[in-house]
Amino acid sequence: MVDVSEKEDSDRTAIAEAIVRMQAHTREQIEQQAMKKGDVLAVSELAGIMAAKKTSDLIPLCHQLPLTKVSVDCDWTPSDTLEDGASNTACLRIRSTVKTTYRTGVEMEALTACSVAALTVYDMCKAIDKAMTIESIRLVFKSGGKSGTFGSLD
Amino acid sequence: MVDVSEKEDSDRTAIAEAIVRMQAHTREQIEQQAMKKGDVLAVSELAGIMAAKKTSDLIPLCHQLPLTKVSVDCDWTPSDTLEDGASNTACLRIRSTVKTTYRTGVEMEALTACSVAALTVYDMCKAIDKAMTIESIRLVFKSGGKSGTFGSLD
Amino acid sequence: MVDVSEKEDSDRTAIAEAIVRMQAHTREQIEQQAMKKGDVLAVSELAGIMAAKKTSDLIPLCHQLPLTKVSVDCDWTPSDTLEDGASNTACLRIRSTVKTTYRTGVEMEALTACSVAALTVYDMCKAIDKAMTIESIRLVFKSGGKSGTFGSLD
Amino acid sequence: MVDVSEKEDSDRTAIAEAIVRMQAHTREQIEQQAMKKGDVLAVSELAGIMAAKKTSDLIPLCHQLPLTKVSVDCDWTPSDTLEDGASNTACLRIRSTVKTTYRTGVEMEALTACSVAALTVYDMCKAIDKAMTIESIRLVFKSGGKSGTFGSLD
Amino acid sequence: MVDVSEKEDSDRTAIAEAIVRMQAHTREQIEQQAMKKGDVLAVSELAGIMAAKKTSDLIPLCHQLPLTKVSVDCDWTPSDTLEDGASNTACLRIRSTVKTTYRTGVEMEALTACSVAALTVYDMCKAIDKAMTIESIRLVFKSGGKSGTFGSLD
Amino acid sequence: MVDVSEKEDSDRTAIAEAIVRMQAHTREQIEQQAMKKGDVLAVSELAGIMAAKKTSDLIPLCHQLPLTKVSVDCDWTPSDTLEDGASNTACLRIRSTVKTTYRTGVEMEALTACSVAALTVYDMCKAIDKAMTIESIRLVFKSGGKSGTFGSLD
Secondary structure (H helix, E strand, O other): OOOOOOOOEEEEEEEEEEEEEEEEHHHHHHHOOOOOOOHHHHHHHHHHHHHHHHHHHHHHOOOOOOOEEEEEEEEOOHHHHOOOOOOEEEEEEEEEEEEEEEEEOHHHHHHHHHHHHHHHHHHHHOOOOOOOOEEEEEEEEEOOOHHHHOOOOO | OOOOOOOEEEEEEEEEEEEEEEEEHHHHHOOOOOOOOOHHHHHHHHHHHHOOOHHHHOOOOOOOEEEEEEEEEEEEEHHHHHHOOOOEEEEEEEEEEEEEEEOOOOHHHHHHHHHHHHHHHHHHHOOOOOEEEEEEEEEEEEEEOOOOOEEEEO | OOOOOOOEEEEEEEEEEEEEEEHHHHHHHHHHHOOOOOHHHHHHHHHHHHHOOOHHOOOOOOOOOOOEEEEEEEEEEOHHHHOOOOOEEEEEEEEEEEEEEOOOOHHHHHHHHHHHHHHHHHHHHHOOOOOOEEEEEEEEEEEEEOOOOEEOOO | OOOOOOOOOOEEEEEEEEEEEHHHHHHHHHHHHHOOOOOOHHHHHHHHHHOOOOOOOOOOOOOOEEEEEEEEEEEEHHHHOOOOOOOOEEEEEEEEEEEEEEEEOOHHHHHHHHEEEEEEHHHOOOOOOOOOOEEEEEEEEEEEOOOOEEEEOO | EEEEEOOOOEEEOOOEEEEEEEHHHHHHHHOOOOOOOHHHHHHHHHHHHHHHHHHHHHHOOOOOOOEEEEEEEEEEOOOHOOOOOOOOOOEEEEEEEEEEOOOOHHHHOOOOOOOOHHHHHHHHOOOOOOEEEEEEEEEEEEEEEOOOEEEOOO | OOOOOOOOEEEEEEEEEEEEEHHHHHHHHHHOOOOHHHHHHHHHHHHHHHHOOHHHOOOOOOOOEEEEEEEEEEEOOOHHHHOOOOOOOEEEEEEEEEEEEEOOHHHHHHHHHHHHHHHHHHHOOOOOOOOOEEEEEEEEEEOOOOOOEEEOOO
8 A cells, every 4th residue: 555654634525427327217217216125316325425435445555534525416317418329228427526635535435436326226226127337437526635636527 | 125035045147347448558557567556457356356245235235145256357358349449548358257056146246346346447547547437337147046147158 | 152053044033123212303304304414214224224234243242144134114103102201202213124044043133223223313313403312222023043932023 | 424524623522321221130140240152241342342433334424533532331220210110120331432533523433332332232141131122322421523512421 | 266156065163273472471461450451361352253254354365154153262371381491471372263064164264363362462462562472373173175174173 | 442532643653574384385386376366475465455454443442543554565584594494394474564643553553464464375375285374473663652663674
């Protein structure tokens, strides 16, 4: 684990995003709260928040750090933003924001939150849609630390 | 957590896959073992195996189950399989295989193994390539249980 | 940890209950989904389910065992069942049901689920009601195993 | 998880209490170290301390924080303090004290320590007394932070 | 993680042992219950039991398995068994016994229990004796499984 | 858990060491990467690093603290440093270095890292050498804190 003992504390934010593509019918079932396992988006957001706190336990070389904020939010991407013109599919966008004041950044915490939220969506819907795909887990924005800002907030 | 007390044990296998897209230069650094944090593929494969064992701790409604096999393997996807003709990018394919003999399946364990292995790749390379994207985490194959076989082994 | 290697597997169920007493105003805020931290009952039920899976990690001499069902449900106790005639207080009843087929029982898993669900209610409401009290965490029912049935299902 | 990035560190203390009511005979067995599973009070106090460190893993929206002190102590409540005149029962009082210097308080850590210590008492005695009840888990005192002091130290 | 899906369940036992060498004065303090952190042997035995349950979380390629028994016991080795004639040192022997009925053995669980118990002894005494050494963690006995019996029970 | 709320932060380092003695043939298999479970030294070093982060979860009275560096390195001890003239055995030396800036030291983290790395070596080689012994887990050096420096860096 990289030596950060000489680094200074700095305010840090990271935002990450995951997209889960599913059948249009699966989206309907989620929106109608009809999935047998419960409220898919609420459970997935909570799973993402809890996972952020376990990042250093999952990613071998991540430092443990005190998170001052974790949020995970889901919304539906309008169909017309899909590049491939696929019909009959819906895309759920999961966005996490994580903050700390510490010597290292929180990119991995934001990415882990998104990933586990997306996996939870899969788990809760897989009885009706095993072909769901998690697409495009990526870092959207980070600020703070010596390497400065990456990406943008929009 | 769904009641599986009436279900029978059955031999179950699941295979999942994740793709990590990165700059061609990042791939070179990985292959030359030049990343400062260590051997990227070896550490990521191990992180994926360990994560499979934590699935029920991460995914709220997953049952705990005794895994009889977990493997995670990485290889490089030939560039010509990319749909969008992007040059200067390389794709790492991470594939996990998980087995159990139990009342519920191991799809989530296989997907979690892939996801955490992919996140670990990101963590170990992010110093030089923050724009890496995890693409297409998906279930490739499952067998066993009442819902039978999904996907194919090829 | 007691030696259970000679015990036989048996179908086992345990039901436990916790009561959280709070101000009537706090109940109103929960029911109106007005608590800043989110949906109190939904988050608490999920926290209880997840905690059941960690019982053997929390209770030093508990065996690890594969749970086949965990459910946690909240409802409001009618005021007139309170013995002490207290007005202005409301009581939330949290009830968990846990099942396994194993050599030891799941009483501790059911009690842990209730306890952590109750603690989560406290956490989510403490900003407005620090005097909430968790009352009467107790085993309501168990069946299976050599010691047989305890309590009743009503 | 609530954003505490703008909050200041402050010295914080929380004290919580749980009462476990049991048969008088069960108390005798505990005091005579006759329980088959071992020294009930010593194991329960230790379980409570260890649980305090897991609070953020159990309570979904709790921040991780560095505890500077955790203690858990058990004593027997004199029978004459019981309101309901019950005879043949004994009450064990479990009291935890937790400290930190951080942006958020340690109420949940103190309550979790008490709760898990009480559950451990139940686990170690349930072979002879399944009707034990955990009564009255509550916050006794807290100091520090913007909301100031709650309760009293006596 | 090695594929054990074709292996049969078998009754398995493993016994491991650790020796902690310390100053004779440290032994006296332990025996007189004078260590500030508490009852060294009781806490260490409990820590060992709890650690056995975390083996698959600590050792990357260990399978998760349901332990049917874990015990950890400490005793003092008579001085005359020391080979090097050292005076003024005392040796604590920690012995763990672990059982399961499963497809793989419990050697690692027994060794982990001993190791963590020994580390806990160190932690509780280090204020007065930083030069304590854990010597000779080793497997004493195992039975069950295809590879059969190793070592002896005496 | 000892009250450290009045202690000051200080830069702290601890170095610990474990020795694993094995058959000369086992060393050869490790060096030739011939062990069926994979690259023994790489996996063990990683397991040690990850274990350091779990120290407060394993050792009951250890404080949680933010580690700023953890490294684990293996090398082979030249045979002629063995005191007992044993032939046909080889000794692997595992050395861990841990740093923090906090109120308490990191001796236990360094010792835990070494111990778990050594256990992992055992796990990965036990198929061919069950008689391997972990010898001499000890603190080599510590600095920082009120008790000052112990041992030396050479």
